Amino acid sequence: MPQQVRGVIARSKGAPVEIATVNIPDPGPGEVVVDIAACGVCHTDLTYRDGGINDEFPFLLGHEASGIVESVGEGVTSVAVGDFVVLNWRAVCGQCRACKRGRPQYCFDTHNAAQKMTLEDGTELTPALGIGAFADKTLVHAGQCTKVDPSADPAVVGLLGCGVMAGLGAAVNTGNVSRGDTVAVIGCGGVGDAAIMGARLAGAVKIIAIDRDDKKLEWAKDLGATHTINGGQVDAVEAVQELTGGFGADVVIDAVGRPETWKQAFYARDLAGTVVLVGVPTPDMTLEMPLIDFFSRGGSLKSSWYGDCLPERDFPMLVDLYQQGRLPLEKFVTERIKIDEVEAAFHRMHAGEVLRSVVVL
Known part of the structure; x- marks a missing residue:
């Protein structure tokens, strides 16, 4: 009834x-x-x-x-x-x-x-x-x-x-983070921190958390970030390059979804690195950049929808990892x-x- x-x-x-x-x-x-x-x-x-x-x-x-x-x-x-x-x-x-x-x-x-x-x-x-x-x-x-x-x-x-799968999947499924990679995550709320956790699970050796809030950066460290950058105090792109020998990160994940953070992600990646957009922009946001920069840098520019997950495949596996103490x-x-x-x-x-x-x- x-x-x-x-x-x-x-x-x-x-x-x-x-x-x-x-x-x-x-x-x-x-x-x-x-x-x-x-x-x-x-x-x-x-x-x-x-x-x-x-x-x-x-x-x-x-x-x-x-x-x-x-x-x-x-x-x-x-x-x-x-x-x-x-x-x-x-x-x-x-x-x-x-x-x-x-x-x-x-x-x-x-x-x-x-x-x-x-x-x-x-x-x-x-x-x-x-x-x-x-x-x-x-x-x-x-x-x-x-x-x-x-x-x-x-x-x-x-x-x-929702949020944890979106962030974790952005790193593991969309970004294809693998062992030995360097990963930068812009925005350390729930989705960004889940991306950090996913990068750690995938075997990234350097995980750089970027935010303007020191409290959120502490959360990020607790969830697997090896380095933190306060984007309100330093140039985030330059700081990422300094931490990567001047090259940039293999994968940069934008968990904010604003034109300025996407540009940071684009320029903070390695020459043929990957940008993953998982933060959700509003319909009025636009982006203007030199087209030659897209051509000259190569790599991949991706959007991540729900962490590109398949719930029936991913949820039971992630719950098992959680139950084992590995996630x-x-x-x-x-x-x-x-x-x-x-x-x-x-x-x-x-x-x-x-x-x-x-x-x-």
């Missing part, structure tokens, strides 16, 4: 979030209801609240989540009732041109639940990234559920659902909070006081 649960919604642009009663329908064909255990507070949720994604208010926020499958709809075979899952927003279709060419990490038609969750008055909700997990339960497509080790800490592994994902959890503390968590995140606040349900 349909259920009513608590959920955190954003009713209008910039308005504080609120707790509301959300109607969850029974799962239809290909759909799953998940009992949410924990959900991280991601900057993307704040961007939804502030109207930076689209204007399809009201939003049901939350997407970096883990939980237990409560019920499944017709035809669902990939997960079963009782499975512990991490939610994702890349449920590949298997039929688009990217999937048919063997590149499902670029799927152009990812699945979401067909039915809508609603408010008590019937108003349809737009779930953040097709998930909407700041709620006791949520309705998603079965492909958005990735089964992982049920003994893992829900508050930790749920973060793979300290727990260091991303700054605090555990209640569902009615999301608005306050947004303020702490915006002030740079936390890596991740995690709502525990």
Whole structure:
């Protein structure tokens, strides 16, 4: 039977979030209801609240989540009732041109639940990234559920659902960081620090963290950075070159997503190095550079979408590494909070006081 649960919604642009009663329908064909255990507070949720994604208010926020499958709809075979899952927003279709060419990490038609969750008055909700997990339960497509080790800490592994996977994958999947490489990461929030962790996991010998906040640089060191640069005090490009014998880094990851940071990444790389953009620009941002610089430097310029991950391949592997003590994902959890503390968590995140606040349900 349909259920009513608590959920955190954003009713209008910039308005504080609120707790509301959300109607969850029974799962239809290909759909799953998940009992949410924990959900991280991601900057993307704040961007939804502030109207930076689209204007399809009201939003049901939350997407970096883990939980237990409560019920499944017709035809669902990939997960079963009782499975512990991490939610994702890349449920590949298997039929688009990217999937048919063997590149499902670029799927152009990812699945979401067909039915809508609603408010008590019937108003349809737009779930953040097709998930909407700041709620006791949520309705998603079965492909958005990735089964992982049920003994893992829900508050930790749920973060793979977005920011941690985006950063880690930017280094490992998109940047192809390998043993012996030198890596520079611009921006040491959650995504940037995950990229640092990914570079360390891949065997980079020198990992240079760049930020304007000394507190964030300390976080970066704790997660694997071998060197730090305060970009507000020195020229970041020159500092990277000094640390690399004048050559630049093999891979530079821009986890900020602004024209000035992308230029820093471009000029801080080695002659044939790789730039990876994983920070998300706004639509109004533009870039003007001499075309000859692109030609004369060679190398690769890449954008990383969700860390170019395949959840069913990457999530279980990363959870296993975490369980073995080889991937300290727990260091991303700054605090555990209640569902009615999301608005306050947004303020702490915006002030740079936390890596991740995690709502525990």
